[in-house]
Amino acid sequence: MDLSPLPLTSVVGAFLLAFPALFSIVNPVGAALTFHQVTEGRSDRHILAWRIALFALFILLGSLLLGGYILNFFGVSMGALRVAGGLVVAIRAWGLLMQPEANESRKADAAAPAELQDDVAFFPLTMPFTTGPGAISVAIALASQRPSDGDGVISFFIGVSLAAVLVALAVGVSYRWSYKVLALLGRSGARVLSRLVAFLLLCVGVQIISSGLESLVPTYLNALT
Structure with a gap:
C-alpha cells in the first residue's frame, strides 16, 4: 500500500479552482444582509447561523463528491459534463456580474418565509436561500474537473x-x-464585492468549458479521420 504524501500542488490547485467559484455563487457576505433582515427579532439567530452553515456544508460536499458520478451513471461523458457545467457556471456568473440586484431580489424572495416559520434553518434559509440550485449546479460542474483515476x-x-x-x-x-457586515459594507459595498467575485466565477466557468472542449474535440476529429 502506497503511503506517500498526496501531491500538495494538486490539492492546492483544486482548492483554488473551487473556493472562488463556491464563494461567489453562495456569496455569504451579501446573503448576510438578507439573513439579518429576515431573522431580525429572533432570539435564536446565532444558533441559526451555525446550523445553516452545517447544512450548507453537507449540500456542497454531497454535490461535489457525488454529483459528477451520478451524471456519469446516466451516460453523460466527462467532456460533455464539463462543457455543460462550464456553461451553467458562466451564465450564472454573467447574471451576477451584470445584474446583482436581480440576484438579491430572488434571494430575498426565497428567504421571506423565514419571517413566518419557527424551524427555518434548512428550509428556506439553507435551501434554497444559501445553497440553492445555483450553488448545487456549480458544485457539480466543479466535480467534473476531477482527474480520471489515480x-x-x-x-x-x-x-x-x-x-x-x-x-x-x-x-x-x-x-x-x-x-x-451590514454596518461595514451596506448594500452598495456588498454589490461591489459580488461583482468582483462574479468575475472570478466567470473565469472559472470559461476554464471548465475549455477543459471540456480539450477532451471532446480530439475525439470528434479522430472519428472524422
Missing part, C-alpha cells in the same frame, strides 16, 4: 472539500455577525 482523484476531492468547508465557515461567520 491519486489525483483523492487530492482533487481533498482540495474541493477544503474549499467547501471554508465557504461554509464563511457562511457561519457572516450570518453570525450579520449586523457587523
Whole structure:
C-alpha cells in the first residue's frame, strides 16, 4: 500500500479552482444582509447561523463528491459534463456580474418565509436561500474537473472539500455577525464585492468549458479521420 504524501500542488490547485467559484455563487457576505433582515427579532439567530452553515456544508460536499458520478451513471461523458457545467457556471456568473440586484431580489424572495416559520434553518434559509440550485449546479460542474483515476482523484476531492468547508465557515461567520457586515459594507459595498467575485466565477466557468472542449474535440476529429 502506497503511503506517500498526496501531491500538495494538486490539492492546492483544486482548492483554488473551487473556493472562488463556491464563494461567489453562495456569496455569504451579501446573503448576510438578507439573513439579518429576515431573522431580525429572533432570539435564536446565532444558533441559526451555525446550523445553516452545517447544512450548507453537507449540500456542497454531497454535490461535489457525488454529483459528477451520478451524471456519469446516466451516460453523460466527462467532456460533455464539463462543457455543460462550464456553461451553467458562466451564465450564472454573467447574471451576477451584470445584474446583482436581480440576484438579491430572488434571494430575498426565497428567504421571506423565514419571517413566518419557527424551524427555518434548512428550509428556506439553507435551501434554497444559501445553497440553492445555483450553488448545487456549480458544485457539480466543479466535480467534473476531477482527474480520471489515480491519486489525483483523492487530492482533487481533498482540495474541493477544503474549499467547501471554508465557504461554509464563511457562511457561519457572516450570518453570525450579520449586523457587523451590514454596518461595514451596506448594500452598495456588498454589490461591489459580488461583482468582483462574479468575475472570478466567470473565469472559472470559461476554464471548465475549455477543459471540456480539450477532451471532446480530439475525439470528434479522430472519428472524422
